[in-house]
Amino acid sequence: MDAPLLPHDRLPEHIAIIMDGNGRWAEARGLERNEGHREGLESVRSVVRAADEIGIGTLTLYAFSMENWNRPKGEVNALMGFLEQYLESEIDEVASRGTRVRAIGRLDRLPKSTRRAVEGAVERTRENRGMTLVFALSYGGRTEIVDAARALLRDAELGAIDPERLDEKTFASYLYAGDLRDPDLLIRTGAESRISNFLLWQIAYTEIYTSDLMWPDFRKSHLVSAILEYQTRERRYGLTSAQVRSPGSGLGGGR
Numbered sequence: 001m002d003a004p005l006l007p008h009d010r011l012p013e014h015i016a017i018i019m020d021g022n023g024r025w026a027e028a029r030g031l032e033r034n035e036g037h038r039e040g041l042e043s044v045r046s047v048v049r050a051a052d053e054i055g056i057g058t059l060t061l062y063a064f065s066m067e068n069w070n071r072p073k074g075e076v077n078a079l080m081g082f083l084e085q086y087l088e089s090e091i092d093e094v095a096s097r098g099t100r101v102r103a104i105g106r107l108d109r110l111p112k113s114t115r116r117a118v119e120g121a122v123e124r125t126r127e128n129r130g131m132t133l134v135f136a137l138s139y140g141g142r143t144e145i146v147d148a149a150r151a152l153l154r155d156a157e158l159g160a161i162d163p164e165r166l167d168e169k170t171f172a173s174y175l176y177a178g179d180l181r182d183p184d185l186l187i188r189t190g191a192e193s194r195i196s197n198f199l200l201w202q203i204a205y206t207e208i209y210t211s212d213l214m215w216p217d218f219r220k221s222h223l224v225s226a227i228l229e230y231q232t233r234e235r236r237y238g239l240t241s242a243q244v245r246s247p248g249s250g251l252g253g254g255r
């Protein structure tokens with residue numbers, strides 16, 4: 001295996017990716033948009049494998065947003081088909097690597113066959129303890145927050161939760177995958193600098209990296225570049241640089 005030159009002490013534990021630009025990649029080549037989605041699958045294969053080799057703990061891929069349901073029916077169907085194809089063709093390799101597949105989003109809206117493929121992959125890899133691979137599917141960040149609020153209100157009604165004691169940690173536990181840590185690094189391809197309703201709660205302090213590459217052109221070497229850039233960042237979480245560099249130096253103590 002060609003080991004990338006990555007210092008392992010500051011690897012992002014959780015990487016999330018907004019895989020954007022499939023359509024433009026195809027259009028630039030005079031192809032149908034769906035050809036871009038097909039080629040985008042090759043990038044998914046490459047990046048999933050690379051993330052595991054590098055030692056990333058969790059990789060979350062934004063595969064289909066709530067807003068994407070409003071695309072032309074033919075494109076939605078093609079995307080669902082590609083997703084099923086990916087899961088069916090890769091599940092053996094993914095499972096044998098010890099990867100655990102999870103899914104976040106309104107899975108109830110997916111076509112039956114897609115839902116079955118997703119649930120099959122999740123079920124088959126449930127006991128795996130290697131990398132966690134999360135597919136955000138039929139996913140919207142605002143919907144996720146509203147769904148969490150609804151579940152919380154129900155628990156409050158039942159008396160299982162005291163509104164006075166609600167804190168961020170408890171709220172986060174109601175999210176679709178409330179046990180996952182927040183992403184350390186968010187990558188967006190496709191030359192756009194927006195969040196597009198992805199992981200709104202979870203990215204409060206995530207480092208953002210944007211790439212001008214269209215998703216089908218984004219492969220392992222680009223993932224490595226993103227991680228190297230991440231490793232140069234100083235995550236301050238509201239503190240001063242001096243505080244971050246010498247924790248416990250006595251400069252803190254605001255609370």
Ligand code: IPE
Binds near residue numbers: 019020021023024190
């Ligand atoms: C990302 O590529 C795939 C999905 C959103 C499902 P796009 O299909 O958004 O490609 P562009 O942004 O139109 O180029």
Ligand code: IPE
Binds near residue numbers: 018062063
């Ligand atoms: C974001 O891409 C959603 C996914 C990558 C699944 P979009 O192409 O849907 O985002 P916008 O519409 O450009 O913001």
Ligand code: MG
Binds near residue numbers: 022
């Ligand atoms: Mg797009």
